[in-house]
Amino acid sequence: MKKNNAKAYWKENIRYVLILLFIWFIASFGAGILFKDYLNEFKIGGFKLGFWFAQQGSMYVFVVLIFIYVRLMNKLDKKYGYDV
Amino acid sequence: MDMMFSLLLKGIGVQNWTYLLVGITFTMYIGIAIWTRASSTKEFYVAGGGVSPLANGMATAADWMSAASFISMAGIISFAGYDGAVYLMGWTGGYVLLALLLAPYLRKFGKFTVPDFIGDRYYSNTARLVAVVCALLVSFTYVAGQMRGVGLVFSRFLEVDINTGVIIGMIIVLFYAVLGGMKGITYTQVAQYCVLIFAFMVPAIFISIQITGNPIPQLGFGGQLADGSGTYLLDKLDGLSTDLGFAEYTEGSKSLIDVFSITLALMVGTAGLPHVIVRFFTVKRVKDARKSAGIALLLIVILYTTAPAVAVFARTNMIETVSNKPYVSVPDWFKKWEATGLIKFTDKNEDGLIQYLANEVKNELVVDNDIMVLANPEIAKLPDWVIALVAAGALAAALSTAAGLLLVISASVSHDLIKKMINPNISEKGELIAARLSAVAAVFVAGYFGINPPGFVAATVALAFGLAAASFFPAIILGIFYKKMNKEGAITGMIVGISFMLYYMTKFKFGWFGGGTKADWWFGISPEGFGTVAMILNFIVSIIIMKFTKEPPKSVQDIVENIRIPVDAGEATH
Numbered sequence: 001m002k003k004n005n006a007k008a009y010w011k012e013n014i015r016y017v018l019i020l021l022f023i024w025f026i027a028s029f030g031a032g033i034l035f036k037d038y039l040n041e042f043k044i045g046g047f048k049l050g051f052w053f054a055q056q057g058s059m060y061v062f063v064v065l066i067f068i069y070v071r072l073m074n075k076l077d078k079k080y081g082y083d084v
Numbered sequence: 085m086d087m088m089f090s091l092l093l094k095g096i097g098v099q100n101w102t103y104l105l106v107g108i109t110f111t112m113y114i115g116i117a118i119w120t121r122a123s124s125t126k127e128f129y130v131a132g133g134g135v136s137p138l139a140n141g142m143a144t145a146a147d148w149m150s151a152a153s154f155i156s157m158a159g160i161i162s163f164a165g166y167d168g169a170v171y172l173m174g175w176t177g178g179y180v181l182l183a184l185l186l187a188p189y190l191r192k193f194g195k196f197t198v199p200d201f202i203g204d205r206y207y208s209n210t211a212r213l214v215a216v217v218c219a220l221l222v223s224f225t226y227v228a229g230q231m232r233g234v235g236l237v238f239s240r241f242l243e244v245d246i247n248t249g250v251i252i253g254m255i256i257v258l259f260y261a262v263l264g265g266m267k268g269i270t271y272t273q274v275a276q277y278c279v280l281i282f283a284f285m286v287p288a289i290f291i292s293i294q295i296t297g298n299p300i301p302q303l304g305f306g307g308q309l310a311d312g313s314g315t316y317l318l319d320k321l322d323g324l325s326t327d328l329g330f331a332e333y334t335e336g337s338k339s340l341i342d343v344f345s346i347t348l349a350l351m352v353g354t355a356g357l358p359h360v361i362v363r364f365f366t367v368k369r370v371k372d373a374r375k376s377a378g379i380a381l382l383l384i385v386i387l388y389t390t391a392p393a394v395a396v397f398a399r400t401n402m403i404e405t406v407s408n409k410p411y412v413s414v415p416d417w418f419k420k421w422e423a424t425g426l427i428k429f430t431d432k433n434e435d436g437l438i439q440y441l442a443n444e445v446k447n448e449l450v451v452d453n454d455i456m457v458l459a460n461p462e463i464a465k466l467p468d469w470v471i472a473l474v475a476a477g478a479l480a481a482a483l484s485t486a487a488g489l490l491l492v493i494s495a496s497v498s499h500d501l502i503k504k505m506i507n508p509n510i511s512e513k514g515e516l517i518a519a520r521l522s523a524v525a526a527v528f529v530a531g532y533f534g535i536n537p538p539g540f541v542a543a544t545v546a547l548a549f550g551l552a553a554a555s556f557f558p559a560i561i562l563g564i565f566y567k568k569m570n571k572e573g574a575i576t577g578m579i580v581g582i583s584f585m586l587y588y589m590t591k592f593k594f595g596w597f598g599g600g601t602k603a604d605w606w607f608g609i610s611p612e613g614f615g616t617v618a619m620i621l622n623f624i625v626s627i628i629i630m631k632f633t634k635e636p637p638k639s640v641q642d643i644v645e646n647i648r649i650p651v652d653a654g655e656a657t658h
Contacts, residue, residue, distance in 0.1 A: 010648050017184050024180045028173045033343055036166075040334070046316030047306040051334040054169035055161075055392040056302060059176045059385045066183045066378035073188075073374060073650075082651045083371070 009080045016072050020065050027053065027061035101472035102241045109279050109476050110256060113483070116275060117260030117268040125515050128265030129196040129495050135270055135366040141379025143273035144363045146280065146484035148175075148354075148384060150226075151233025153391075154280060154481035158460075159453035162395035165325070166336030169392075170343055170612075174350025176381060176388050181355040183377035187364040189564045191373035192647045196365065197492070198358040198556060199500040205563040206571040207640050209505055214578050216500045218555045219358045222548045223489045223496075224529065226359075230486035231534025234479060240424060240458060241475040250534040253483065254527055261487045261494075262523045269487045270366060276480035281387060283477020287461045287470050288390045291397045294464055301393035321396055324403050329442035333396070338610075345613030353549030353615055356556035359488040362495070370650035398456040401463050406449065407440045414438070417462035426452035490530065494523035547589050550615035554581035558622040567644045569626065572633040577626030585618040 031039060036050030044052060077083040096104075122128040135143070153175070161168030193201055199219055203212025231250050238249025260268045285301075292304035296317055309315050322332045331337045338346075354360065363380075364373045406414065411431060421427045428450040429438060440449040458478070461471045498519035503510055510518070555578045562569040562577075590596040592604075592611045602610075609617060635641075 006645065006649055013648075020184060021180070024177065028177050028347065029344060032169060032173055033340065033347065045303075045306040046308065046318045048318075048334050051166055051318075052306070054166060055172055056389055058173050059389055062176050062180050063378065063382050063385050065180055066374075066381055069184055070371075070374045070378050074371060077371065077650055082649060 005080055009076065009082065012076055013073070016069065016076075020069055024062065024065055028058040032058045096468065098468045098471050099242065101469045102475045105469075105472045105476040106242075106479060109275075109480060112275055113256065113260055113272045116272045117264045120268045120271045121263045122265035122267045122516075125196075125499075125512055125519065127267045128516055128519050129365075129491075129499065130362070131265075131267040131270045131366040133366060134368050137367060137372045137376040138379055139270065139274050140363060140367050140372070140376040141383060142277040143270045143366075144360065144376065144380035145383035146273040146277035146480070147363055147488040148360055148380070148485070149280065149387060149481050150485035151230055151237075151478060151482035153387065154284060154478050155233065155237075155454050155457050158391040158394040158398065159456035161392050162399045162456045163453060164336065165331065165333040167338045167343065168395065169336075170338075170346040170350065172388055172392060174347045175354055176385055177347070178351040178354025179377055179381040179384070181351060182360070182364075183374055183381070185564070186355055186361065186560055187373040187377050188370045188650065189647045190361060190560070191364050191367065192370050192650060193643075194365075196362075196499055197495050198361050198560075199496060200504070201563065202556075202559055202574070203500070203504065205640065205643065206559075206574045207637065208571040208575065211559075211571055211575050211578075212500060212504060214575060215556070215559075216496050218551060218578070218582065219492060219496045219500075222357065222551050223359060223492045224533075225548045227486055227489040227493070227526075227530040228533035228537060230482045230489065231530045232537050233482040234486070235534055236454075237475055237478045237482065241472070247535045250531055253479075253486070253534070254531040257483060257486050257490065258524065258527045261490050261527065262520050265519065265523075266362075266366060266491055269484075269491055272487065273484045276484040277383065279480040280477045280484075281383070283473045283480070284387050285390060286473060287464070287466055288394050288397075290466050290470065291401075291460065291464045292393065295397050295400065301390045301397075305393035305396045317396060317400065321400050324400065324407075328403070328407065328440060331442075333399070339608055341608050342610050342613050345609045345616040349553050349613050349615030349619070350549050352557045352619055353551075353553040356552035356560070357548075358496075358552075358556070359485075359492045361556075362492060363488070394460065395456065398460050398463065401460075402451065402456075403440065405463060406438045408437050410436050411438055412436065415463075417459050420462075421455055421459050426455050486530065490523055490526045493526040494519050497522035497526075547585075547593075547611075550585045550589060550611070550618065551582060553615035554578075554585040554618035554622055558619055558626060562623070562626055564644065564647065567641050568630065568635050570630050570633055570636045573626040573628075573630030576629045577622040580625045581618045581622030584621055585615060588614045588618070 031050065032054035036054060039050035039053065040048040042049040074083065126132055157171055160171065190201060195201060195204065199212050199215035202215035203209060231253060234253030235246040235250035238244050238252060239246040260272050288301045289299050292301040293299050295310060296304035296307040297310035298304035298307050305317055307317060309317055309320065318334060322334055325331065325333045364376065367373050367376055406418065411429060418427060422429065430448055432446065432448050438449055439446060441447045458474065461474055498515055502518050503515050558581065559574045559578050562574060587597065589611050592600050
């Protein structure tokens with residue numbers, strides 16, 4: 001029982017990690033590098049959007065992603081009785 | 085009354101302000117070191133293992149942000165424009181990898197060092213030795229730059245000899261790293277974070293208000309100029325840049341694949357740096373490791389999102405102040421920094437005006453990257469105490485990183501080499517003495533390199549990231565996420581990864597193995613970005629070798645299952 005529990009916990013954890021890393025990739029390598037030229041056609045204030053993602057936005061996304069992960073994992077730990 | 089006060093402040097002068105602020109902060113660091121000195125190996129290596137997530141987050145941020153982040157980064161971005169994003173994304177994005185893929189599991193594993201993990205997970209002292217060599221190589225290349233940074237700041241702001249500056253820095257670090265170990269370092273780093281972030285933000289906020297009227301630099305640099313013209317600052321800088329023949333500031337000039345590779349190499353390298361990873365061994369629980377990674381990144385991003393704003397302000401200010409202006413009427417700061425050799429002006433066409441141009445033949449002005457942060461307060465005519473504050477902040481950044489690196493070096497020697505390989509019967513007391521002695525030795529080696537810097541310091545910092553990316557990152561990731569990964573695979577992978585990285589770096593940076601130019605780069609990837617290729621090679625080689633060799637023993641596979649579960653993290657042990 002305990003072993004199955006551990007497997008299910010690990011599976012859910014991996015799913016969270018993959019989803020969050022996908023967003024991590026899109027915000028930095030996607031918006032800041034690969035699609036930069038396209039996004040630069042849009043502006044917010046004085047920022048071209050691609051440039052903003054490369055030098056500002058991606059970093060904000062990184063911080064938010066870690067705190068979302070912290071929250072998700074704290075919940076998951078509770079669900080499986082792993083929070084101590 | 086007010087006037088008298090401001091007269092008094094003026095009378096103190098930059099130099100005395102610097103002595104005052106540096107004196108106060110140094111006294112504080114030493115006081116903290118005495119108060120938190122380590123009395124056991126556990127306190128020496130991992131601060132006793134009970135550091136709160138907030139304190140660890142602050143310490144990690146100070147540990148991470150070096151003289152390079154504080155002094156050089158904004159300047160580099162200022163000259164590189166869009167391309168500077170590789171450092172911004174590269175040196176922050178790695179924390180997402182750390183928080184999601186490494187920190188919680190390594191904390192659960194509960195040992196003192198990164199080679200500890202590699203050695204135990206891959207049930208092999210060969211693996212441990214390879215990890216120790218990598219850790220020493222990475223940390224020494226890094227620490228030499230820090231000591232040099234300390235010396236430079238002293239020499240520029242207090243007009244002492246660079247070498248005297250290095251020696252003062254050595255004594256301070258010696259004092260609190262040797263006495264306090266990780267415990268002393270942790271709490272001095274907390275104080276150093278406060279000093280460095282305050283010192284970085286104050287001038288940035290002042291200048292943002294001056295140029296754009298917005299006190300928040302992150303918004304100011306996307307805002308309109310304060311002169312009421314309605315022009316956006318970035319549009320103006322794009323215009324100034326193209327007028328002088330440079331690429332548009334917001335465009336950059338590196339190739340797509342190179343930007344991609346450098347960013348990834350820096351991210352993965354960041355996640356693989358031993359002095360950053362060990363910080364997560366100091367918290368109590370697995371959930372604290374995750375949380376402190378988030379706090380650390382938040383605190384780092386405050387500086388990292390301000391740096392590109394400072395870069396834009398400083399570049400605009402500089403171009404406007406000097407471009408096409410007569411040399412005889414340049415402001416004081418220009419002459420002062422000219423004396424240090426960081427600004428060089430040669431009046432090639434002898435018209436008495438300063439021509440700052442992209443065209444190297446016609447360009448008359450060479451400005452060092454570091455000027456942008458160090459001279460920025462003077463260029464913007466900020467008060468003396470702000471200029472002095474920048475000196476104290478730069479010292480905090482350099483010292484905190486140096487101390488963290490020295491601890492990794494001393495733990496690699498006393499714990500990984502002596503305790504785990506040479507003399508396993510060494511007593512707790514003996515190991516603590518060995519740890520202190522290796523810290524002393526490490527300070528002297530670092531000081532030596534600070535005084536006699538190898539010409540390749542700048543190049544080797546990139547090498548440190550490349551090496552960490554090529555060696556530790558794949559070995560740790562596979563160790564956690566791939567239960568069947570065995571010692572044969574991991575050791576071969578690390579050796580192949582490092583060898584390719586060293587080969588590529590030395591070939592293109594130092595001209596070994598026949599050298600080569602940009603045209604010879606593999607796939608158009610620069611040495612800075614090659615860590616990405618070496619890392620991928622490591623992964624592939626590890627997996628192929630694993631397929632043809634014996635799977636790891638049951639006991640090791642059980643360890644892997646165990647580190648995936650966050651309960652019973654226990655305390656860090658030998």
